[in-house]
Amino acid sequence: MKPPCSLLLLDLDGTVYTDGKALPGVIDCLEHLRAAGVPLLFLSNTTTKSAAVIHRALGEMGLALPRESIRTATLAARDTLLEKGLRRVRALLRTEAHADLAPLELVEADAEVEERPEAVLVGDMGAAWNYRMLDLAFRDLMAGSRLVACQRNRYFQQEGGLKLDAGPFVRLLEDAADQQALLVGKPASAFFLAAARGALGKETRRALSAGEVYMVGDDLENDVLGAQACGIRGVQVRTGKFRPADEDRAQREAHLVLDSLTDLKRHFT
Ligand SMILES: [Mg+2]
Known part of the structure; x- marks a missing residue:
């Protein structure tokens, strides 16, 4: 049976x-x-694409599904941040995923701001990672912002082999600011x-x-x-x-x- x-x-x-x-x-x-x-x-x-883009891609592969069938770590981050009342967020996330973070107020990854954001949200930035954005996020955390991680995967598989994922960057910020990230994805x-x-x-x-x-x-x-x-x-x-x-x-x-x-x-x- x-x-x-x-x-x-x-x-x-x-x-x-x-x-x-x-x-x-x-x-x-x-x-x-x-x-x-x-x-x-x-x-x-995945934090490099919006749920709408994933939904469309699956449709093009021949799998027509209701839009709600796709849950991403980015959507989970949005729900958790709203639940906790953390609305102003520095987004260390590629802009492709920003659509799923509405209605949060986003601070760009490399923007210098007067008033610190309430949270620093970390996803996969791929080749866009740089010292400046990590340093700005570190300073927010030292000033009291909450560290939230979409995911902490060490690596992912792509054509040509394994690639560095968001996890090592989350660990870097945890270590530097001595703050454990709140994990929202798998x-x-x-x-x-x-x-x-x-x-x-x-x-x-x-x-x-x-x-x-x-x-x-x-x-x-x-x-x-x-x-x-x-x-x-x-x-x-x-x-x-x-x-x-x-x-x-x-x-x-x-x-x-x-x-x-x-x-x-x-x-x-
Ligand atoms: Mg997988």
Whole structure:
């Protein structure tokens, strides 16, 4: 008998696509799962694109989804900052993601300002990182701004190999200002649980304790173990950033290890 699945949470980069191209067979598999009644929700730590751009890209790959099916670390940052009443924010985030931070009042990464922002928000700036913006953020933090991290991934996979992600920059600021960042993206439990509650409502607790909520990703630490820490079943895929060195730990700790997302078709339907 196939295991019941009330909600399937999915990572995007390295799991569904790499460098903007769908991995072989993945779109067919997702369409198949959706047609079989498995609810899909995408959870991404990407901070270099808005949810609208990701939504459009998935549509162009052949996967038409409701816009609310995509939850990013940037959207989680917006919600958390608003909840905490931190509205004026220095955004160490590429401008492509700024649309998802409305209605926060943003201070540009390299802007010198008289009045310090209430928070410093860190995402992936890629090649735009420079000393000036890190130094300005450091000074805000020393003056009392709250450090908030969209994610703290060490690296990501791109054509040509692994690339430095936002995590090392978050750690740099934590170290310099002696302040622990508030993490809002994966692997924070709040990120997974907010997504599950948004999709399942009152059913959430029951579905979690019955083991009917799954999270699939290529990152053992952030996707698989992060999800498992709040009662979600973690599925490791051997695509994207997965390396043979991760195999032993994945076999020991993940609920399931698959070569690719396409193997889920066999698993659930
Ligand atoms: Mg990934």
